[in-house]
Amino acid sequence: MAMIVKRGQVPKVPHTEFYAKPGVLALEEIHGTYGFSGAYSRKMHVRRYPTEQVKPPKPAGFNLSCSEPTGLPLQPFHLRTARFPYGGDVLRARKPLVFGATTVVSVARPDKSTPQGEFFRNGEFHELFFVQEGEGALSSEYGELPFKALDYIVVPKGTTCQLKLFTKKAYFLIIESVFPIQFAPHFINPQGQATLMAPIVETEVGLPRLGEPRDEKGQYSVFVKHDGGKLTRLSMGHHPFDLVGWEGSLYPFTFASSDHHSISREIHTAPPVRQTFQAGSAPHSGFSICTFRAQVEGWHPLDIPAPYAHYNVDSDEVMFFSNTSYGARKGYVEPGSMTFHPSSLPHSPHGDAAERSKAARGKVSDYLAVMLDTFFEPLHITKAGLSCADKEYPLSWHKASLGAGLSPAA
């Protein structure tokens, strides 16, 4: 995140003597990326370093490893993720469904807040949440960050946090990347602002509000995810949210999907115009995240608003359908459906969707979907993903053609 934010108190000159409490030297910590050269924040702890463990680290007793089924042929997938039951806090409810070397895509359907005295830190991946249902707040050392349905939440790798629910249950799509997740860099000018042609405005983000430091002793368990989904439990003797201030460009923030301001043109436009976020160095690594939301469909008198059949041989594509209005998959997806199209498989609108889409010409669409396209990274389905897969999906285009009265050979 290019915007530098300051909360609470920090010394004007970095790494110099600073006292938030009389006679107590505040201790500085750098939370950084790309060695000491990327985005970072400096954090001032009221009195103790975050290195003070009071018991030996232990395995958490559960993990978030990605377990892959064997012997599956190449195929497209339709995962009905809304069919997982609600249950547990956001950490224990998390189900990795699709993964690659630098990417993990999960859903979580929690019905509890993070237990008191417990915290989570993703030590191996940056995270992007899409809130399909629910309302709450991400509490972290950076402060309290409220979120609501249809928001994105960006959480930098290494952030220590708790997730509080204000609703009885919630439903999250969670995308993880080994690389920082940020607004698409080609929409950002060298000074760090979104350009005036971009679909996003960086100042529309929601930022954490920092309260008083939790200068408290006690028993605090921090579950750290590391090394391929392992979880280690650290036992801290002081509350992790003990900052008197922080300053920098690495912090959690929210971005409402409705604040992705769509760009339209006279004829159908390829997905990159819908890009909101990016991880890695496009087009060589990482992924792009596109927000498919309300926009004016092409108004050319002969425009076909439905997409073309396509396959991008350098990208595996995952698409999460927040609602069912996306015409190309109408009748096949349900809220929370996730399609996964491996790079080498062309995919097209179903049945007569292209023909039907002509009625949308020049009108404002109301679909909402989140799409992830990797760059040169094959993805794999997990056993959990397969457990909610629609087994008919590979033949669904054929069946749609029959149902639409088209020749299956056409």
Ligand SMILES: [Fe+2]
């Ligand atoms: Fe696609």
